[in-house]
Amino acid sequence: MSKLVAFAAIQGGYNIVSRVDGEYRKALETFNADTKVGFPNTAYYLPVIYSLTGLKVETLEDMRRPLDFARKLLPPHIKNRNHLPYLGPLLDAGMAALFAFEIQEALRYLNQPDFYHVSEECDPENGKLWLGAAEDTIFRKRGVEFVDGSAPGFAAIVGAAPNPEIAKLIIEEYQKRSIYVFLAANQNGTSVSEQLVEAGVQVGWNTKIVPFGPDISSAIFALGFANRVAMAFGGVQPGDYKKILLYNKNRVFAFVNALGEVGTDWAAAAAGCVNWGFPTLADTDIPEILPTGVCTYEHVVANVAHEEMVQKSVEIRGLKVTVSQIDIPCNFGPAYEGERVRGADLYTQMGGGKTQNTELVKMAEMNEIEDGKVIIVGPDIKDIKEGDVLPLGVFVQVAGREMQVDFEPILERQMHHLINYIQGIMHMGQRDIAWIRVSKAAVEKGFTLKDIGVVLHAKFHQDFGAILDKVQVTIYSKKDDVAKLTTKARAEYSTRDERVDKMTDEDVEIFYSCTLCQSFAPSHVCTVSPERTGLCGAYNWMDCRASFQINPTGPNQPIEKGECLDPKLGQFKGVNEFVAKASRGAVTHYNFYSMVIDPMTTCGCCECIAAMLPSCNGVMTVNREYSGETPCGMKFTTLAGVMGGGASSPGFVGHSKFNITQRKFIKGDGGILRMVWMPKILKEEIRERFTQRAEELGIPDLIDRIADETVGITEEEILPFLQEKGHPALTMDPIIG
Ligand code: SF4
Numbered sequence: 001m002s003k004l005v006a007f008a009a010i011q012g013g014y015n016i017v018s019r020v021d022g023e024y025r026k027a028l029e030t031f032n033a034d035t036k037v038g039f040p041n042t043a044y045y046l047p048v049i050y051s052l053t054g055l056k057v058e059t060l061e062d063m064r065r066p067l068d069f070a071r072k073l074l075p076p077h078i079k080n081r082n083h084l085p086y087l088g089p090l091l092d093a094g095m096a097a098l099f100a101f102e103i104q105e106a107l108r109y110l111n112q113p114d115f116y117h118v119s120e121e122c123d124p125e126n127g128k129l130w131l132g133a134a135e136d137t138i139f140r141k142r143g144v145e146f147v148d149g150s151a152p153g154f155a156a157i158v159g160a161a162p163n164p165e166i167a168k169l170i171i172e173e174y175q176k177r178s179i180y181v182f183l184a185a186n187q188n189g190t191s192v193s194e195q196l197v198e199a200g201v202q203v204g205w206n207t208k209i210v211p212f213g214p215d216i217s218s219a220i221f222a223l224g225f226a227n228r229v230a231m232a233f234g235g236v237q238p239g240d241y242k243k244i245l246l247y248n249k250n251r252v253f254a255f256v257n258a259l260g261e262v263g264t265d266w267a268a269a270a271a272g273c274v275n276w277g278f279p280t281l282a283d284t285d286i287p288e289i290l291p292t293g294v295c296t297y298e299h300v301v302a303n304v305a306h307e308e309m310v311q312k313s314v315e316i317r318g319l320k321v322t323v324s325q326i327d328i329p330c331n332f333g334p335a336y337e338g339e340r341v342r343g344a345d346l347y348t349q350m351g352g353g354k355t356q357n358t359e360l361v362k363m364a365e366m367n368e369i370e371d372g373k374v375i376i377v378g379p380d381i382k383d384i385k386e387g388d389v390l391p392l393g394v395f396v397q398v399a400g401r402e403m404q405v406d407f408e409p410i411l412e413r414q415m416h417h418l419i420n421y422i423q424g425i426m427h428m429g430q431r432d433i434a435w436i437r438v439s440k441a442a443v444e445k446g447f448t449l450k451d452i453g454v455v456l457h458a459k460f461h462q463d464f465g466a467i468l469d470k471v472q473v474t475i476y477s478k479k480d481d482v483a484k485l486t487t488k489a490r491a492e493y494s495t496r497d498e499r500v501d502k503m504t505d506e507d508v509e510i511f512y513s514c515t516l517c518q519s520f521a522p523s524h525v526c527t528v529s530p531e532r533t534g535l536c537g538a539y540n541w542m543d544c545r546a547s548f549q550i551n552p553t554g555p556n557q558p559i560e561k562g563e564c565l566d567p568k569l570g571q572f573k574g575v576n577e578f579v580a581k582a583s584r585g586a587v588t589h590y591n592f593y594s595m596v597i598d599p600m601t602t603c604g605c606c607e608c609i610a611a612m613l614p615s616c617n618g619v620m621t622v623n624r625e626y627s628g629e630t631p632c633g634m635k636f637t638t639l640a641g642v643m644g645g646g647a648s649s650p651g652f653v654g655h656s657k658f659n660i661t662q663r664k665f666i667k668g669d670g671g672i673l674r675m676v677w678m679p680k681i682l683k684e685e686i687r688e689r690f691t692q693r694a695e696e697l698g699i700p701d702l703i704d705r706i707a708d709e710t711v712g713i714t715e716e717e718i719l720p721f722l723q724e725k726g727h728p729a730l731t732m733d734p735i736i737g
């Protein structure tokens with residue numbers, strides 16, 4: 001903390017208290033001590049003093065005690081040679097100044113009863129600009145907005161901008177965010193309030209721009225408003241100063257913008273506001289107070305450029321911006337989630353085996369990205385004709401003080417349902433096997449790639465506002481760029497997958513549910529354990545845990561696994577109970593480590609589907625990217641169509657690619673030693689990890705004993721190959737008992 005700021009604030013505290021003391025004495029000479037004082041039409045007396053001390057100031061006489069109180073709060077003067085003071089004395093000096101300010105304003109009501117316009121509306125043409133303290137009727141109507149969330153907070157702006165245009169620019173940014181603007185104080189005789197009137201901006205409670213008064217003391221009306229919110233809506237008792245201040249810190253998202261030179265009076269007021277957790281941002285070069293402590297983040301930040309004032313304020317106060325409007329030409333909402341785009345309606349598609357389509361969410365530094373920016377690199381929908389296809393790479397960068405790398409996969413997985421929310425757009429898959437189909441109807445309405453970015457920005461803010469502050473989206477639609485993004489993304493995916501590599505199901509008592517896919521497959525409940533990554537490949541145990549942390553009532557709930565009913569097949573009492581409930585009775589139990597006997601349920605987004613091959617005494621699996629025939633007689637798409645509705649289908653199971661190389665994969669059926677057929681691309685993709693597992697089982701060349709489409713696509717075709725290679729499955733117990 002800067003000694004200079006502390007010095008100025010403490011000096012300011014002294015000046016203000018002694019000045020108001022003088023005014024008070026003068027008032028006592030003019031009026032009787034029992035003269036009524038107070039703000040008009042309120043049951044909260046002088047609300048800052050009342051809320052924090054419990055003192056009810058009703059008469060001139062009653063002002064004596066809070067004034068004495070303020071004087072006692074003043075800390076000893078700092079001498080130049082002293083070390084830096086603690087925050088405490090500074091806060092006390094600020095509080096003393098604020099008590100004095102409230103008395104000063106009450107004295108103004110006494111001395112100049114017509115100074116403030118007692119109304120909700122300003123009347124600047126008739127010289128009635130200043131509104132002073134809000135009456136209880138106004139306060140009740142407006143205060144509730146701070147509680148129900150329709151007003152995210154308020155900006156108390158003191159001073160004047162360099163010119164009316166800049167004043168207008170700043171205020172409009174706040175208006176866009178539904179943030180109230182409370183105006184006080186002047187800078188060399190001019191104020192933001194007057195500048196706005198000059199720029200033709202309507203001010204008053206109904207436009208959420210409230211000119212309290214021309215002097216810094218009128219800033220007290222903002223704090224009085226905030227404290228009344230705590231008492232009226234937060235149920236905090238007057239005098240419980242700790243709770244009042246905490247309520248404000250946690251619930252009323254307010255901050256101060258100081259425009260113009262900051263003198264000692266302003267410094268004292270700013271220090272006072274820190275007690276509320278309200279930080280100050282200044283456009284001048286004042287000494288900063290950066291370390292966080294009382295305020296959620298920084299206390300005083302200097303040299304903020306006018307065009308950054310709003311964004312920076314919002315960031316520093318930790319205020320969450322809600323984007324209520326999603327500005328795209330198509331309808332949007334959960335109602336459109338399950339809608340299909342069939343062949344005849346199709347205008348264009350990205351992914352689905354025709355082109356590469358990759359999604360990646362990465363965390364960024366706050367200053368690296370710009371919130372709301374959507375960048376399109378390459379051709380857009382309007383640049384192609386019906387029937388054309390496009391490669392696609394959607395790269396989302398998010399920043400936030402609460403953001404963690406662990407949250408990336410959770411955000412990334414949201415793209416599936418969020419893009420599906422757009423009417424006429426269908427999204428399937430995830431990671432590097434995403435698939436988007438765009439209907440003719442959507443293109444007629446004007447859908448462009450940018451809309452994907454607009455949706456992700458808005459919904460990420462809405463749904464994950466607690467962890468992120470900025471979202472920037474880059475959409476690539478040129479082959480090379482998409483390939484580059486895909487390489488980068490694959491490296492990320494394997495890092496994520498490997499985080500659970502050293503964990504076993506026995507290590508933990510808690511598994512996690514995932515019901516994200518229930519909108520497509522109503523009875524589908526994934527249970528994700530360390531050794532059973534979600535079948536979409538996008539959620540592992542760590543991801544589910546992080547997701548639960550972000551959203552405790554969301555789709556990933558902890559499940560106490562409970563008693564192990566069958567260690568071989570992997571059945572747990574706690575999981576069964578959970579699944580029965582979450583599937584509304586449709587599924588009563590399932591096994592983690594078997595595809596033959598009561599396997600886990602399967603939904604349409606699985607990366608692979610395994611199937612039994614009884615004549616080979618083994619199993620096969622096929623991944624989504626492989627579009628050819630398989631020895632079980634069905635292609636991937638057919639299998640997904642039959643199994644993907646959320647049922648448990650003995651003999652088949654959906655699983656992730658990574659799961660094949662997790663040690664418990666169909667362990668109850670014999671594990672990977674049962675694997676007799678896989679498409680070549682899948683073999684190559686997982687070769688390294690698969691071989692590690694095979695070595696552990698004593699057959700290091702197992703992968704080369706497994707048939708693929710070059711050997712055959714029927715059981716009859718592959719059996720001789722398996723015999724020739726001496727595949728271990730042939731000598732295992734019969735797969736069907
Ligand atoms: Fe969750 Fe399973 Fe759907 Fe993946 S497939 S999102 S783990 S429900």
Ligand code: ZN
Nearest residue numbers: 517603604605
């Ligand atoms: Zn699914």
